Amino acid sequence: MGRYLARRLLQAIPMLFLISIGMFALVNIVPGGPLSGHGRSRHIKPQKAEILKRQFGLDKPLPLQYVIWLAGNDWMRVDADGDGVAESYGTRKGILRGDFGFSYSTRRPVLEEIAVRLPNTLLLMGITLTVALVIAIPVGVISAVKQYSVFDIIVTTFSFAGQAIPEFWLGLILVLIFYATLKNPVTGDPLLPAGGMYTLEAGFSLVDRINHLILPVTAGALGWIAWYSRFLRSSMLDVIHQPYVRTARGKGLRERAVIWRHALRNALIPLVTILALDIPYLFAGAVFVETIFAWPGLGRRYYQAALDRDYPMLMSMLVITAGIIILSNLLADIIYAFLDPRVQYD
Amino acid sequence: MSIPEHRDDLGTTALLAEEAGPARSMAAAVWRRFRRHPGAIASAALLLLLVLGVVLASFSPYDPEKSDLRVRLEPPSWHHPMGTDPLGRDMLTRVLYGGRISLVVGLLVVTITLVAGVTVGSLAGYFGGWVDNVLMRITDATLTLPSLLVLILLGALLREVGGDFFRRNNVLTIALVIGLLSWMTVARLVRAAFLTIREQEFVIASRALGASGLRIILRHILPNAIGPIIVESTLGLGWAIMGEAGLSFLGFGIQPPTPSWGNLLSNAQEHLSKHPWLAIFPGLMIFLTIISVNYIGDGLRDAFDPYKVLQKVGEV
Numbered sequence: 337m338g339r340y341l342a343r344r345l346l347q348a349i350p351m352l353f354l355i356s357i358g359m360f361a362l363v364n365i366v367p368g369g370p371l372s373g374h375g376r377s378r379h380i381k382p383q384k385a386e387i388l389k390r391q392f393g394l395d396k397p398l399p400l401q402y403v404i405w406l407a408g409n410d411w412m413r414v415d416a417d418g419d420g421v422a423e424s425y426g427t428r429k430g431i432l433r434g435d436f437g438f439s440y441s442t443r444r445p446v447l448e449e450i451a452v453r454l455p456n457t458l459l460l461m462g463i464t465l466t467v468a469l470v471i472a473i474p475v476g477v478i479s480a481v482k483q484y485s486v487f488d489i490i491v492t493t494f495s496f497a498g499q500a501i502p503e504f505w506l507g508l509i510l511v512l513i514f515y516a517t518l519k520n521p522v523t524g525d526p527l528l529p530a531g532g533m534y535t536l537e538a539g540f541s542l543v544d545r546i547n548h549l550i551l552p553v554t555a556g557a558l559g560w561i562a563w564y565s566r567f568l569r570s571s572m573l574d575v576i577h578q579p580y581v582r583t584a585r586g587k588g589l590r591e592r593a594v595i596w597r598h599a600l601r602n603a604l605i606p607l608v609t610i611l612a613l614d615i616p617y618l619f620a621g622a623v624f625v626e627t628i629f630a631w632p633g634l635g636r637r638y639y640q641a642a643l644d645r646d647y648p649m650l651m652s653m654l655v656i657t658a659g660i661i662i663l664s665n666l667l668a669d670i671i672y673a674f675l676d677p678r679v680q681y682d
Numbered sequence: 683m684s685i686p687e688h689r690d691d692l693g694t695t696a697l698l699a700e701e702a703g704p705a706r707s708m709a710a711a712v713w714r715r716f717r718r719h720p721g722a723i724a725s726a727a728l729l730l731l732l733v734l735g736v737v738l739a740s741f742s743p744y745d746p747e748k749s750d751l752r753v754r755l756e757p758p759s760w761h762h763p764m765g766t767d768p769l770g771r772d773m774l775t776r777v778l779y780g781g782r783i784s785l786v787v788g789l790l791v792v793t794i795t796l797v798a799g800v801t802v803g804s805l806a807g808y809f810g811g812w813v814d815n816v817l818m819r820i821t822d823a824t825l826t827l828p829s830l831l832v833l834i835l836l837g838a839l840l841r842e843v844g845g846d847f848f849r850r851n852n853v854l855t856i857a858l859v860i861g862l863l864s865w866m867t868v869a870r871l872v873r874a875a876f877l878t879i880r881e882q883e884f885v886i887a888s889r890a891l892g893a894s895g896l897r898i899i900l901r902h903i904l905p906n907a908i909g910p911i912i913v914e915s916t917l918g919l920g921w922a923i924m925g926e927a928g929l930s931f932l933g934f935g936i937q938p939p940t941p942s943w944g945n946l947l948s949n950a951q952e953h954l955s956k957h958p959w960l961a962i963f964p965g966l967m968i969f970l971t972i973i974s975v976n977y978i979g980d981g982l983r984d985a986f987d988p989y990k991v992l993q994k995v996g997e998v
Contacts, residue, residue: 350819351819351822351823351826354819354820354823355823355826355827358823362835362836362839363835363839496721496973496976496977496980497969497973499972499976500920500969500972500973500976501969502924502927502928502931502965502968502969502972504927504928504931504947505947505961505964505965505968505969508947508950508951508954508961508965509961509962509965511954512954512955512958512961512962515955516954516955516958616828617828619828620828620829620830620831621830623830623831623834623932624928624931624932627932628951638831638834639834639932642834642835642837642838642932642934643838643933645838645839645842650835653831654827654828654831654832654835657828657831658826658827658828661826661827661828662826665826
């Protein structure tokens with residue numbers, strides 16, 4: 337297992353390099369940079385643009401820019417004031433040493449930008465995932481145990497539907513129903529808020545926080561409920577026909593114990609594995625929910641960065657997400673081996 | 683990813699006993715099993731209806747892009763079954779034209795996926811060695827990309843930098859961008875087919891008879907992988923349509939005034955509370971298309987894999 341892990345980690349390194357080169361090439365080969373006179377940079381005067389280019393190091397050849405992005409520029413002289421003379425050593429450390437650079441649009445360190453929003457996204461996605469699992473697990477189990485019952489048919493149909501509903505449409509429909517149409521019978525205000533994390537003027541109130549969570553969590557969780565209930569139904573069906581389940585019944589255990597304690601345990605193994613694989617996609621999916629519900633998280637920040645063509649922001653977030661995906665693949669393998677002693681890696 | 687082997691969705695209760703008749707073509711056998719999946723058949727009918735509507739959109743009395751300010755933001759009525767938009771354009775016409783764009787993007791993506799996936803998978807599987815190694819590392823790396831985020835990045839880049847070219851070839855570029863991120867599963871399927879079939883006697887025999895490499899690939903190996911490839915392409919169609927809609931919703935996909943389901947939804951956002959019909963219909967179309975495509979994919983998966991149908995019925 338140790339050797340297997342070491343090998344997988346070693347394989348991840350060239351993979352990340354490949355991805356980072358690919359991303360870097362993609363962003364930079366397309367003509368026009370942040371100072372090319374497209375988009376917002378139209379308003380920057382040409383002389384000023386030249387100076388900015390030298391300050392940001394955008395006048396250097398692309399391979400060198402990539403090396404600087406990766407390894408920093410504190411080993412070479414740079415043109416800090418943009419007058420055309422490289423007079424002092426650079427200050428960037430490169431992403432390999434944890435320096436992801438500055439956001440072009442806010443001029444704050446990328447990591448700081450991420451750190452500010454990470455807790456908000458973690459909160460939203462954590463609750464979304466919890467809600468999804470709390471609903472999907474019992475639904476999936478009952479649906480499998482009562483295969484082809486009315487309940488099962490409804491659940492199966494629903495899970496097809498749930499996976500086909502675009503999150504962004506669901507979000508709009510929820511706003512339409514719970515914000516625009518339904519009103520609070522006492523105050524006459526909209527029943528639920530349509531955006532933000534809390535009411536700005538009011539102080540902290542748990543009820544207010546929860547109210548702001550209901551719509552985004554619903555919009556985000558539906559697809560996951562559909563996916564996990566379908567997945568668990570399928571993996572439950574695999575398990576409940578196995579001999580050891582029959583043995584449990586033969587021992588005279590109550591049906592409830594057989595299903596929920598003996599069968600579910602093994603059926604959850606693939607679910608836990610797929611959960612590890614899904615985590616990065618949960619974050620990527622946050623783009624729609626956070627954009628529609630004005631949730632100040634990473635997804636909306638990414639969207640904003642795309643609007644601004646804020647390269648350092650976009651590339652850092654992409655490379656970090658790709659890294660998390662590789663790690664979560666590895667994590668899935670480890671969890672699988674840990675939970676299921678039959679699995680052997682070498 | 684390890685999905686449990688046992689698939690058992692409702693609907694297919696085909697018994698294979700009657701399959702033991704005289705040999706028929708594979709297509710006929712697949713079609714016979716597909717027919718028994720009620721969800722898939724209903725979905726195929728719905729999708730056909732949708733395609734018909736989209737094709738017949740040209741006969742609409744209204745123009746999809748010309749505004750008519752006398753009839754701005756009218757609710758659904760007999761004349762305008764889906765209402766009109768802020769510029770007085772008939773929403774039904776725009777939704778149908780948008781459907782054209784969405785379906786064309788979807789089909790283009792599937793074509794790109796098939797061409798790229800089959801090429802990469804065949805090269806890797808046929809040659810093996812370092813070719814296989816390089817191609818599969820690229821496949822793995824592409825699979826590791828967070829596709830939605832990369833789509834947004836590419837869409838944003840193209841929208842700002844591509845300028846006129848991007849606008850004129852909007853549909854094609856968006857299809858290329860989505861296709862760039864969706865060929866990997868097909869490539870892996872094809873490669874896997876090569877690895878299992880390459881060394882089998884009938885392939886060796888045909889090589890001994892002097893068949894060329896290309897003939898072996900096209901005649902002997904690919905037909906054996908056709909089932910999973912078709913299923914994967916069907917599900918890929920749904921993925922592509924959803925991807926285009928999402929990208930256009932965020933403003934990085936199909937650019938107005940050309941309607942697409944995604945940008946129609948995007949424009950509906952600001953009118954949501956007063957003119958909800960603008961948001962309801964385009965989304966409903968996306969939903970119906972994707973659910974049909976998914977049901978059809980599910981039906982095809984069962985139809986191509988009689989063993990799993992047997993499992994479902996409990997005879998294995």
